[in-house]
Amino acid sequence: MIRVLIADDHPIVRNGLRGAFADEPDIDVAGEAADGRQAVEQAVRLGVDVVLMDLRMPVMSGVQAIAALRERAPAIRVLVVTTFDSEADVLPAIEAGATGYLLKDATPGELLRAVRAAHRGESVLAPSVAGQLMGHVRRPGGPGLSKRELEVLRHVAEGASNREVARRLFISEASIKTHLLHIYDKLGVRDRAAAVGEAYRRGLLS
Structure with missing residues (x-):
């Protein structure tokens, strides 16, 4: 069973994402969070496997929450699910420790595949995001290793x-x-x- 936490500040979005998993026997939505800090606390407390993380979150941004989870619970995979795909959004999220990056226009099937892949430790990137990331790391001055x-x-x-x-x-x-x-x-x-x-x-x- 893949235990999932949905972190988004919009209740309608959380409900929609929860509904996408309703009929999946191998995925359990263990909790929800409406801000970044709550996402970190809930993910650690509930011991989830995958967090679906929006980037524009109150209290603590999605990127800050990803970095905090990487420090506190590095085994938890974070799959970014957002409407933003600019380089300024993508690179900080990946560098902070996101396993994957999807856009909110992804189909339910794409979302399910991404969650299962993230649980296996595989990186899942929306096509537009992958192109930006690969182009960046091939340029001098791309994201360095910690x-x-x-x-x-x-x-x-x-x-x-x-x-x-x-x-x-x-x-x-x-x-x-x-x-x-x-x-x-x-x-x-x-x-x-x-x-x-x-x-x-x-x-x-x-």
Whole structure:
């Protein structure tokens, strides 16, 4: 069962998203939140698997909430569901730790596939978002890797498994998987080998 939290400040949108999951036996809407801070608290308290996060939220923005969840509960996947697809919206959300990014005009089928993919740890991006992100990471000055992400990548480059990296860094294996997803997004690659190769090419590893 995939436990989902819906975070949006508009009740009509929350009701619509909840309705999309009504007949899905493998998805349970465990809770709702009307602002960013509430989204973080509810997600942690309820122990959900996936949060559907709007970006323009009161009290705490969606990006701030994503970053807070990444720190407090890195195993929780965050799928952005918003109407905004500008570079100024997309990049901060991905850099903060969002697993995927959908627009609110997505079909119910696309939403269901995205939630299931996010639960598996796969990045799901709306086509317009993917184009922007890939174009950005290929340009010099694209989103850089955090200190922790570089640590993870160095161990991966040595041939360590996710379990071994987790043991060395004293964090969970789920956190390693999350860090790797962010590394793939930032480097514009799809697997560990490509990430290591791209990091060497950019001079991030030596």
